[in-house]
Amino acid sequence: MLASLMSSEAVRKAAAVSLIFATTSAVIGVHMPYLPVWFDWVGMSPYQIGLLGAAPVIVRIFTIPVAGFYADRWGRTALLVVLLSWAAFAGFLVLSQMRGFPLIMLTIVYLAIVWSPVFPLSETVAMGVIRRNRLDYGRMRLWGSVAFIVTNVAGGWAVDRLGQHTIVWALAALVLVSTLAAHVLLVTVGHDRGEAAAGGSSAARRLSLHDVADLAHKPAFLLFLVATGAVQSAHAVFYVFGILHWRTLGIPAEMAGGLWAVSIVMEIALFAFSGAVLKWLSPVQLITLGCIASIVRWFAMGLDPGLALLVPLQMSHALTFGASHIGAMHFIARNVPDHQLGTAQALYSAFTGGIAMGAVMLSIGPLYANFAGLAYWAMALVSAIGLLASVRLASLKYYQL
Incomplete structure (x- = not known):
């Protein structure tokens, strides 16, 4: 009877995590591909679009680690997700009324502050649920990919049939749904993973800045971030x-x-069978595989291929994003102590989505303006850097953090 109740509780928590993954990814399904189209509609130049893409990425360098550290210190990660989600909803309503580069940039920076931490904090809650209940991360995360497909395809239909002006309104509506899902997460999961961890001792102790510095200076973690x-x-x-x-x-x-x-369908397939994949490949090997696929994908994209080649190239997204992300999540789960889990997740998100992405995005506006599709070749070079770092990481005999 007790085992049945515990199993039922685990299912409810997994469902709540799956829901927050689905609703936040639904936002990304419109935001990532179509917000630049809205920028173009309101008169932004390629250089300005590049800056509007780079600015929030740079802001994340600071906001995501601060949010992760504060969540670990405060001990209420799920509640923080709720508060930030409401702030983001207000921000998208404001963005719908903005015109001109300065006002749009100001609003985009605000949104980067409040919306960027929502997904990594949600993943922090998810990793806590996984550790306590031995659940499959991929099976929960795949619902995010499903939602991404739905809103991505619907977004393309809306742009073609209803007009580019609908993009920001769609984003506001999707963020509202995600905010309601955050409330479900808060009610179902309750306190963050630290307070609920089995035994509650080491995981529940408050994180210090020394802990953060210690984690950030470890060679294995630095190679992982690169x-x-x-x-x-x-x-x-x-x-x-x-x-x-x-x-x-x-x-x-x-x-x-x-x-x-097409790319997300393949990503879903990988997430669905990630448990089996991880029996054959280690997290670091998955990251290495993603780097190799990335070099091939972006070199080929620079050739402006036709639809016949675009389809398999899009399918490789399961490796360039999916394999490397699954590898990253399980690398953190297997090697980072409980009390540093939120901070490790935040540092990973801040570096990948902030420092690294920001550095690259600062260059892509001029690159695309001058070289168009050939700008993809620069991305193949960036992928090669990742391959070198992952090979070096794999050569280490011990990287418990």
């Missing part, structure tokens, strides 16, 4: 200019949404 930061930031040209570039090649937004959907 490898994952490079392979994830290599997506920058595709994320910011991918659909805009396809439109210059005569590919309509609706078809572009379908191409994005």
Whole structure:
């Protein structure tokens, strides 16, 4: 009877985590590919679009670690997700009324402050649930990919049929749904993983700045950050200019949404079977595989391939993003102590989505303006840096953090 109750509780927590993954990813499904299209609609130049893409990435360098550290100190990660989600909803309503580069930039920076930490903090809650209940991260995370496909395809339809002005309103509505899901997460999961951890001793103790510095200075963790930061930031040209570039090649937004959907279907398949994959490959090997696939993908994308080649290239997203992300999550789960879990997740998100992505995004505006699709070749070089770091990490005999 007790075992049945514990199993039921684990299922409810897994469902709540799956819901927050789904709703936050639904936002990303519109935000990532179509917000640059809205920028173009309101009159932003390629240089300005590049800056609007880079600014929030740079802001994340500071906001995500601060949010992660504060969550570990405060001990209420799920509640922090709720508060930040409401602030983000207000921000998207404001963005819908903004015109002109300065006002749009100011609003985008605000959104980076309040919205950027939501997903990594949600993943912190998820990793705590996984540790306590021995659940499959991939099976929960795949619902995020499913939601991404739905809103990505719907976003392409909306742009083609209803107009580019609908993009920000759709984002505001999706963030509201995500905020409601954050309330469900708060009620179901309750306190963060530290307070609920079995035994509650070491995991529940308050994190210090010394702990953060100790983690950030470990060679294995630094190599991990470089490898994952490079392979994830290599997506920058595709994320910011991918659909805009396809439109210059005569590919309509609706078809572009379908191409994005192909990539996420393959990502879902990998997430669904990630438990089995991890029996064959270690987290570091998954990251290495993602780096290799990334070099091939972005070199080929620089050749402006036709639809026949674009489909398999989009399918490789399961490796360039999916494999490297699963590898990263399980590297953290297997090697980082409980009381540093939130901070490790925040440092990973800040480096991959902030420092590395920001450094790359600062260059892609001029790169794309001058070289168009050839800008993808620079992303292949970035991926090669990640490959070198992952190979070096794999050569270490011991990297418990």
